[in-house]
Structure formats: structure tokens, C-alpha cells
Amino acid sequence: MNDHSTSADGQNAVRSGRWVTTLGVVVGWGWGVVAGGGGLWLLWTKGLWPLTNGWFALASGISACPLTAWILKRCTGIAVSGWVQVGFAVLFFIAGRIALKVGI
Numbered sequence: 001m002n003d004h005s006t007s008a009d010g011q012n013a014v015r016s017g018r019w020v021t022t023l024g025v026v027v028g029w030g031w032g033v034v035a036g037g038g039g040l041w042l043l044w045t046k047g048l049w050p051l052t053n054g055w056f057a058l059a060s061g062i063s064a065c066p067l068t069a070w071i072l073k074r075c076t077g078i079a080v081s082g083w084v085q086v087g088f089a090v091l092f093f094i095a096g097r098i099a100l101k102v103g104i
Helices: 006-046 053-064 066-076 082-102
Strands: none
Touching: 006 053, 006 066, 006 082, 053 066, 053 082, 066 082
16 A cells, blocks of 8 residues: 555655756756857857857857746746757757858
8 A cells, every 4th residue: 555645646746846847947057057158258269250169059058048938938928948948959059060060
């Protein structure tokens, strides 16, 4: 027989949901700082033009940052899920790697 009641299982699910959300926010901020900061550094050292992977890193960092979703929701009313943010961050990351390989 299970010792946990239905409400205890519900509380465990809520706690694990909060843990996953907190982890997502921390990873999002980390990616935003590292990729965004690295992109800014590349733009500073290599210049704005020609198109460098610094632009793609900066875009990846901005799209992954939780602040971006908060600003979008507050200013435009558009709610963006964490999965959409991760998808765009990965898309920009891959585009930057392709640009680096091609030599754009």
C-alpha cells in the first residue's frame, strides 16, 4: 500500500515542477550571460562587419535570457515559452557555427 496520499503526490509534483522551472531560469540566465557576453566580446574584438559569429552568439544569448520573455510579455502581451526560447537559442547557435564554417 502507498503511504502517500493524493495531496502529498500533488505537492511532490509541484515541488519538482518548481525545481525544473528554477533550473530552466538559471540555465537561461547563464546562457544569456555567457553567449551574449561572448557575442559582445567577439563584436568588440573582430568588428561589426563582415557578419561574424559574434552576432549569432549575441542573438542566441538574448533569445535564451528569461528577461527577453518577461519584456515581451510585459510590453507586447506575447507570452513566450521556455521551449521556444531554447529553440531560438539553438537555432542561432547552429547558424553561427555554419557561418564560422562557411567563413561569412
